[in-house]
Every structure is written in structure tokens, then in C-alpha cells.
Amino acid sequence: MAGAKAQTTTNFRERLAQRTQHGDSIFWAVTLFFALAVIALVVAIGWVTWNDSALARERFGIGFFASSEWNPVETEVSPESFGAVPAIVGTLISSLIALILAAPIAVGIGIFLAELCPLSLRTPLSFMVELLAAIPSVIYGVWGVMVFAPFFTQHVAMPLSESMREIIPWLSSSQVAAGRGLLIAGIILAIMILPTIAAITRDVLTLVPNTQREVLLALGATKWEVIWLAVVPYARAGIVGGVMLGLGRALGETMAATMLVGNRPQVPGSLLEPATTAAALIASELINAQSLLHESALVLIALTLFVITLLLNLIARLLIWFVNRGPVGSVRA
Amino acid sequence: MEETTQGSSRLLNGFAETVSPAGERVAQTATEAKIEAIGFNFYYGTFQALRNINIRIPQNRVTAIIGPSGCGKSTFLRAINRMHDRTPGARGEGQLLLGGANIYGEIDPVKLRRRVGMVFQRPNPFVKSIYENVAYGLRVQGVRDRRVIDEKVELALNRAALWDEVKDRLHKASGTALSGGQQQRLCIARAIAVDPEVVLMDEPCSALDPIATMKIEDLIHKLRANFTIVIVTHNMQQAMRVSDMTAFMLMDSATRAGELIEFSPTAELFTNPKDQRTKDYVTGRFG
Numbered sequence: 001m002a003g004a005k006a007q008t009t010t011n012f013r014e015r016l017a018q019r020t021q022h023g024d025s026i027f028w029a030v031t032l033f034f035a036l037a038v039i040a041l042v043v044a045i046g047w048v049t050w051n052d053s054a055l056a057r058e059r060f061g062i063g064f065f066a067s068s069e070w071n072p073v074e075t076e077v078s079p080e081s082f083g084a085v086p087a088i089v090g091t092l093i094s095s096l097i098a099l100i101l102a103a104p105i106a107v108g109i110g111i112f113l114a115e116l117c118p119l120s121l122r123t124p125l126s127f128m129v130e131l132l133a134a135i136p137s138v139i140y141g142v143w144g145v146m147v148f149a150p151f152f153t154q155h156v157a158m159p160l161s162e163s164m165r166e167i168i169p170w171l172s173s174s175q176v177a178a179g180r181g182l183l184i185a186g187i188i189l190a191i192m193i194l195p196t197i198a199a200i201t202r203d204v205l206t207l208v209p210n211t212q213r214e215v216l217l218a219l220g221a222t223k224w225e226v227i228w229l230a231v232v233p234y235a236r237a238g239i240v241g242g243v244m245l246g247l248g249r250a251l252g253e254t255m256a257a258t259m260l261v262g263n264r265p266q267v268p269g270s271l272l273e274p275a276t277t278a279a280a281l282i283a284s285e286l287i288n289a290q291s292l293l294h295e296s297a298l299v300l301i302a303l304t305l306f307v308i309t310l311l312l313n314l315i316a317r318l319l320i321w322f323v324n325r326g327p328v329g330s331v332r333a
Numbered sequence: 334m335e336e337t338t339q340g341s342s343r344l345l346n347g348f349a350e351t352v353s354p355a356g357e358r359v360a361q362t363a364t365e366a367k368i369e370a371i372g373f374n375f376y377y378g379t380f381q382a383l384r385n386i387n388i389r390i391p392q393n394r395v396t397a398i399i400g401p402s403g404c405g406k407s408t409f410l411r412a413i414n415r416m417h418d419r420t421p422g423a424r425g426e427g428q429l430l431l432g433g434a435n436i437y438g439e440i441d442p443v444k445l446r447r448r449v450g451m452v453f454q455r456p457n458p459f460v461k462s463i464y465e466n467v468a469y470g471l472r473v474q475g476v477r478d479r480r481v482i483d484e485k486v487e488l489a490l491n492r493a494a495l496w497d498e499v500k501d502r503l504h505k506a507s508g509t510a511l512s513g514g515q516q517q518r519l520c521i522a523r524a525i526a527v528d529p530e531v532v533l534m535d536e537p538c539s540a541l542d543p544i545a546t547m548k549i550e551d552l553i554h555k556l557r558a559n560f561t562i563v564i565v566t567h568n569m570q571q572a573m574r575v576s577d578m579t580a581f582m583l584m585d586s587a588t589r590a591g592e593l594i595e596f597s598p599t600a601e602l603f604t605n606p607k608d609q610r611t612k613d614y615v616t617g618r619f620g
């Protein structure tokens with residue numbers, strides 16, 4: 001009886017060993033497959049947008065990126081014509097505004113949560129920040145349209161436009177009343193990407209080893225000096241990564257931008273005038289494209305946005321690599 | 334107290350007396366106590382890590398803290414420069430005095446740490462030039478005068494017995510490019526460049542090879558001319574080689590709180606321990 005039991009145990013062991021002998025290689029193959037699938041997906045997106053934009057590319061050539069004409073409806077005075085400048089300019093400016101407004105505040109929030117916040121507040125505040133990051137963008141859009149836009153028009157845009165008329169023309173406009181434009185879109189985008197950057201900053205700061213802080217503390221540094229000389233430099237690559245992720249979200253954000261940017265495919269004369277972004281342009285026009293050429297031009301805009309995003313990520317990588325190379329102020333324990 | 338023929342030994346014996354409860358302390362001896370704990374307790378939240386520590390650590394001497402791992406050696410060492418401040422729930426109770434002033438009360442933590450430097454277990458130089466590594470603390474503390482910094486860097490590197498090895502590449506080589514032993518001496522130079530009164534060392538040789546360890550031990554022995562040194566070590570030979578006084582700590586088996594069992598001149602603690610538990614430990618009959 002006991003012998004039989006021992007027998008089955010060995011059998012079981014053997015069978016298990018047999019069954020799992022290929023485990024590593026199977027696991028390797030499966031992970032490789034998915035890793036390759038990701039690359040294939042990127043290639044496929046590039047391929048599809050490249051193919052489907054053939055018509056526009058042939059018609060306008062490189063001039064597409066220099067033209068600010070966006071005229072989907074052929075009339076006698078103006079022929080059907082498309083250019084990427086309004087979309088590119090609108091995308092870059094609104095994202096830049098979002099980044100300038102959000103990055104410093106968000107990094108500050110991250111530092112506060114990770115380094116300064118009393119323990120009893122840390123968990124609820126962190127939870128709230130993460131909650132903000134998870135809110136669908138259309139809700140930010142609704143809030144922007146219903147609540148923020150009227151307030152912004154009344155109390156910010158109008159006085160600003162009034163006072164800046166002679167001094168800074170791009171902060172003044174005669175179309176303020178519409179309450180749409182790159183500035184308000186940028187502000188809403190800033191609010192949207194703020195929690196993303198803050199949460200990532202907090203996460204990378206909590207990963208900084210304690211010895212980093214202790215070395216500086218032991219030299220008689222204050223809390224501030226510890227944060228700025230030891231903790232932040234050590235986590236710098238991660239913080240830049242978080243900011244880039246925020247920027248990526250701002251560049252591609254469609255819903256809130258569509259609702260607040262004004263959807264006027266022209267290069268605006270001012271931040272307070274209706275304009276457009278690449279994502280907003282595609283979202284608002286693709287479903288009822290007027291012609292094959294119109295559709296193809298929109299796909300080409302998509303390809304452009306894709307390339308811009310890739311380029312910015314590449315630049316961010318280079319920046320991180322460059323920053324981490326030289327003799328820098330971080331401690332490596 | 335047993336009369337000893339050697340003068341310095343008698344002097345140090347004065348400190349040994351203080352292991353007995355604070356109230357029964359004998360009169361102050363000639364050498365001043367740099368650091369003094371009177372009924373000091375330390376807690377991590379509800380867990381008591383140190384109980385009723387009474388010790389008088391003499392100035393310009395090397396004091397070693399030995400004991401099995403987990404008995405609270407690091408906890409006590411780090412309490413001296415309030416390294417626990419960032420740890421939630423960690424708090425000291427009772428009196429821990431630096432030059433007579435309470436570390437957990439009267440002294441501002443930043444000022445305290447300027448007087449009490451620290452060297453860590455693993456060498457941790459900054460990714461900066463050798464010169465900048467040593468100058469870092471001075472810069473943090475607001476020294477701007479180039480000549481003063483030059484002088485102090487040279488002095489600190491000399492005291493750390495590193496000057497001759499690095500003087501040709503002060504600005505060229507990164508602190509992290511040095512060997513492990515050199516890195517640790519660089520960290521010692523960095524700690525002493527700011528002229529602390531006390532230097533705390535938590536197992537400073539545990540990541541080093543025997544030759545590098547020997548150099549550091551020599552160095553520690555010399556440094557006591559200018560600094561009060563408290564060193565935690567798990568290596569009893571090391572404690573015998575470098576220290577004047579040795580404190581033996583043990584964890585109470587029931588409450589897991591660390592206690593100071595015996596504090597005596599090093600030679601005496603190892604050859605003629607008063608407490609049976611110390612005897613068991615130093616003769617290796619104890620975990």
C-alpha cells in the first residue's frame with residue numbers, strides 16, 4: 001500500500017517534470033510573440049495611415065505641411081484644399097500650454113505626496129489624485145463647457161483681451177464671446193494631465209532608496225535640500241517620463257479638445273479665438289467627410305500626429321539618456 | 334570599582350559605572366561625556382526597540398557597540414543624529430544628550446546633524462568628482478569661499494588617509510570610480526570635512542575586503558584625536574582593534590526590546606566581562 005503510494009508520488013513528480021520541461025521555452029515564445037505583436041501593431045498603424053493618405057499625399061505633396069488652407073467644400077471662389085498647419089499649430093500650442101501649466105504644479109503635488117505630506121493625509125490624497133486620473137475625458141469636457149467656459153469667458157478672457165489689446169495681440173481677440181480657443185483647451189488639458197504627472201512623480205519618488213536622503217541629511221541638509229539635491233535628481237528620469245506621458249495624453253486628447261477648442265480649422269490670430277487641434281479635427285470631420293480627398297487628408301493629419309508623438313517620445317528618451325550620462329548631482333548608493 | 338594601575342583605564346572605568354541605573358551614577362570623571370543616555374527608550378510605533386539605555390560615551394574616544402543582529406545597535410546609533418525622523422511612528426523617549434543638551438528636544442535636527450556626521454554601511458559617494466564629494470557638505474552648509482573649501486577638502490582627505498592616493502585626480506575622477514575601500518574613506522572624508530564633533534559609523538567595513546578594512550580601522554583609531562567616534566560592528570575582533578570602550582547590547586528574549594548589558598573599557602569587556610551574558614557572547618557561546 002505504502003509502496004503504491006510512493007509509486008504514485010514519483011509518477012506524479014515525473015509527470016510534472018515532463019509536463020514542465022518545456023515551460024521556459026514556451027514562456028519565452030509566448031512573451032516573444034506578444035512583444036512582436038506590439039511592434040507589429042505600430043507598423044500596422046503606420047502602414048494603414050500611410051496607405052489611406054495616399055490620395056492627399058499625391059495631391060499636395062510636402063506642401064501639405066506648409067499650407068494653412070482647410071477647405072473641404074468646393075466653391076467657385078475657393079477650390080477644395082487641405083493643409084496641416086492649423087492642426088499642427090493648434091495641437092502643439094494647446095499641449096504646450098497644458099504642459100507649462102500642469103508640469104510644475106503636478107511635480108509639486110507629487111513631491112508633496114511623497115516627501116512632505118503627513119501620513120494620515122497621504123493615502124486619501126493619493127487616492128483622490130488617482131481618481132482624477134481615471135475620470136473619462138468627456139466629463140472634463142462637459143465640466144469645461146458647462147462650468148468653466150462661461151466663467152473663463154467672463155472673468156479671464158474678456159478682461160485679458162481688453163487689457164492686452166495694444167500690448168500682446170495674441171492674448172486679445174474680437175471673438176472672445178465664443179468662449180472657445182487654444183487657451184481654454186490648454187487649461188482643461190492641463191487639469192486632465194495634472195493627476196497623471198502627479199501620480200507618476202509620487203510613485204518614482206517613493207522608489208528612491210532611503211540612503212539617498214540619509215546621506216544628505218547626515219551632512220546637515222534641510223528637508224528642502226534633501227528633496228532638491230538628492231531625491232529629485234535621483235528620480236529625474238522617471239519624472240521626465242511622467243511629464244512626457246502627460247504631454248502624450250495632451251497631444252492625443254480628443255474629446256475635451258473637440259468640445260472646447262472651437263473647431264475652426266484656421267491658424268488663430270490669438271489664443272482666445274476658436275481654433276483646432278489634430279485630434280479634434282479628425283474627430284469632428286472624419287465621420288462626415290465630404291469627399292475621398294477630404295478623408296485622405298484627415299488620415300494624413302492622423303499620420304502627422306502619430307509621427308509628432310513618436311518624435312517627442314524619442315526626444316524625451318534622448319533627453320533622459322543625456323541627463324543621466326554626465327557627472328550629475330545624484331547619489332548612487 | 335576595581336582599582337587599576339593604568340591611568341586611562343581607570344578614567345574609562347568611570348564611564349563603565351554608568352551602566353547601573355542613572356540614579357546611582359558615580360561622580361563625573363575627568364573626561365567629559367560627549368553623548369549621554371539616561372533612561373532612554375526608543376519605539377517603532379508600538380514596538381519598543383530600546384529599553385532603558387543608560388550610557389556615557391566619552392569624548393575623543395572610539396566607542397564600539399556590539400551585539401547580535403536585531404538587538405538595536407543601529408537603532409541606538411541612528412537615534413543619536415535623529416536619522417529616524419523620517420520613519421513614521423519612530424520616537425525616542427527619555428534623555429539622550431549631546432554635550433548636555435537633549436537631542437530630542439532642545440537641539441534643532443539640522444543643527445544636530447551638522448555636529449553629528451554619519452558613515453553608512455555601504456560606501457555611497459555622489460556621482461561627482463572626488464573634490465566635489467568632499468566639498469558637498471561644506472557647500473550644503475553655505476561655505477562659498479573657494480580657498481576655505483580647498484583647505485578643508487585637503488585636510489579631510491588627509492585625515493581620511495586618502496590624499497596621497499587621489500591628489501592628482503581630485504577634479505578629474507568621479508568618486509564612484511574609486512575602489513570600495515577608497516570610496517568608504519572618501520565617505521569618511523565627506524563626513525569629517527564639515528568638522529562634526531561626533532562621527533557615527535554603522536558597520537562601515539561590512540562591504541569591504543580585509544585589506545581595505547584594515548586601512549579603515551587604522552584610520553578610525555587616528556580619527557579619535559579630533560572626533561568622538563561611535564561605531565557599530567558585528568565583528569568582535571574589529572571592536573577590540575579599534576575601540577577604547579565597548580558597549581554590549583542584547584535583545585530581551587521576552588519583549589524583544591534591546592538593552593545595554595555591559596559598557597566597559599574594551600580590553601576589560603573582552604577579557605574580564607562582568608556579566609555572564611557578555612561572557613557567553615564574547616567567547617562565542619552565544620548566537
Ligand SMILES: Nc1ncnc2c1ncn2[C@@H]1O[C@H](COP(=O)(O)OP(=O)(O)O)[C@@H](O)[C@H]1O
Pocket residue numbers: 377380382401402403404405406407408409420589591
Ligand atoms: N524602521 C523600522 N520599523 C520597525 N521596526 C524596526 C525598524 N528598524 C528596525 N526595527 C526593529 O528594531 C529592532 C532593532 O533593529 P536594529 O537597530 O536594526 O538592529 P541591529 O542594528 O542591532 O541589527 C529589530 O527588531 C528590528 O526589526
Ligand SMILES: [Mg+2]
Pocket residue numbers: 406407408
Ligand atoms: Mg544594524
